[in-house]
Amino acid sequence: MMPEFRRIDVGELTMRVAIEGQGPLVIMVHGFPESWYSWRHQIGPVAAAGYTVAAIDVRGYGGSDKPHAVSAYALEHIVGDVVGLKAALSPHAPAILVGHDWGAPIVWNSAFVYADHFRAVAGLSVPFSGAPSRPFTHVFRELFTARGLFFYQDYFQEPGRAEAELEPDLRRALTLFLTSISGEAPVDAWPVKPADAKLLDGLKMPDALPAWLTEADLDYYTAEFTASDMRGPLNRYRNHEADFAWLSPHAGRTLDQPSLYIGGTRDPASTLFGQVSDPVAMMRRFAPNVEGHMLEGCGHWTQQERPGEVTRLLLDWLSRLG
DSSP states (O other): OOOEEEEEEOSSSEEEEEEEOSSSEEEEEOOTTOOGGGGTTTHHHHHHTTOEEEEEOOTTSTTSOOOOOGGGGSHHHHHHHHHHHHHHHOTTSOEEEEEETTHHHHHHHHHHHOGGGEEEEEEESSOOOOSOSSOHHHHHHHHTGGGTBOOHHHHTTSTTHHHHHHGGGHHHHHHHHHHHTSTTSOTTSSOOOBTTOOTTTTOOOOSSOOTTSOHHHHHHHHHHHHHSOSHHHHHGGGOHHHHHHHHGGGTTOOOOSOEEEEEETTOGGGGTTTTOSOHHHHHHTTOTTEEEEEETTOOSOHHHHSHHHHHHHHHHHHHTOO
């Protein structure tokens, strides 16, 4: 059963939002390459628990507006969309945020920079590490590119390059990307390869889809990206320097709202690609009120791979916010 869809003016643009329930506002923010649909298992149960759930299509995705300029996808603008949605749907009360993958940095930093608007925040996959000390481009080029190794975010930097690889056969590209970093994937499913490789080089089609990803799910994702394109989603990766400049003035501050982190032990993003061994302990330095959970054997697509566990943890955390 589909939720109600509404197009909502959030200030700079109009977003498509999947809305269900009544009560305090919970905004759900997806990552790459996904959509509101990534929260399909959580929307109904959270709404049934007494909340208004608003699962968005991030700008550039699905039914939301898709500005052309690379700079339009800087974190400052996307966080502004979240703030604008909160103002439209809950003008007199702070909201709760939930995000996954790129959606996690979006919600962490929405709550970090605009604390008055958001009373609690949950992030899946990507932990919060405070205002950055340098652009992430510097980090991954030091860890990967300078050593002659491929890193997908470096590959995404040149506009048009990844688009040309992914868009001719979106269903195949999405299948390879989604399955290669899931918990069921073989250990070599995301191979080490040279820096000049392409994203899909070395990725193998699975003999069968994992239980969490159905043909119908792939149909939906493929149709969403076929109706638009990959430029907007990929532009998010092309703003690390702008994001650093925006967040630098907040260095030294902490995120003080009640926070929830859920990661997977087979998700490379949980360790920030090998930079930290214990993401929950690391987060406590920057978000002292964090509650953390690591799901054994879970890959990158946290709330889709482990819908029951994630929904249970979310509902339990929400029930204790007061």
